């Protein structure tokens with residue numbers, strides 16, 4: 389009998405974990421995506437897409453599909469689905485572990501301004517016109533319409549449609565990883581004097597943080613949301629070791 393695993397994904401780590409599990413005949417793995425990205429990357433395991441309808445819906449899915457383990461490998465800012473996962477695990481009795489990458493910490497030379505939310509980031513930009521680089525998802529940009537005095541350079545995975553109502557915004561679509569040298573060029577070429585960023589952790593989007601340090605640019609850093617306390621691992625390898633412990637290979641496997 390295979391061990392059924394449901395990975396809540398939407399991150400590079402979720403895909404990398406699925407890639408390893410796809411090679412292992414002990415596991416039947418399904419990856420769940422919210423369906424936000426219009427052109428998601430091909431996945432190595434079967435994918436289901438869209439919300440479950442809250443914790444009760446997720447709990448019903450876990451029971452109906454005979455899931456043995458739920459892995460929350462969602463983005464650290466996707467707080468709702470992580471809370472839902474914890475509640476669904478409690479309701480269904482299906483164990484839950486989380487894969488959560490560590491956040492970045494401020495280094496010497498960084499000029500970080502910590503804020504609690506996107507709205508607070510807008511306020512932190514101030515009244516004087518600035519040239520701000522927004523590395524945020526398309527769903528998070530609306531609050532910047534309240535600060536039309538700034539010029540924005542906006543990079544997102546999907547196009548920002550409709551565009552913001554601000555008079556000066558330049559859009560680019562790109563998917564990480566981003567190289568530090570490219571980020572340095574981007575920030576310099578556009579004369580950026582502030583970056584608004586989430587503390588995503590990992591290396592794929594760290595290039596802009598290092599580039600900002602080198603150029604002395606302020607980074608308005610949106611704090612991570614509070615997530616439920618569950619058994620957590622910081623790397624794909626650590627999750628795989630845990631799986632080996634809880635689902636030991638049978639003799640001869």
Ligand code: NAP
Nearest residue numbers: 397398420421422439440441442462463465466467468469
């Ligand atoms: P969220 O606010 O925590 O979740 C909102 C709702 O979307 C959830 O209640 C759930 O709907 C549904 N949902 C979220 N993730 C899902 C998943 N993996 N599978 C099925 N349904 C899911 O999350 P979000 O900030 O909108 O993020 C959505 C997805 O994008 C996540 O999977 C996350 O890993 C990824 N992502 C997020 C960010 C970010 O900064 N937030 C960045 C990169 C990637 P129901 O309640 O109906 O089940």
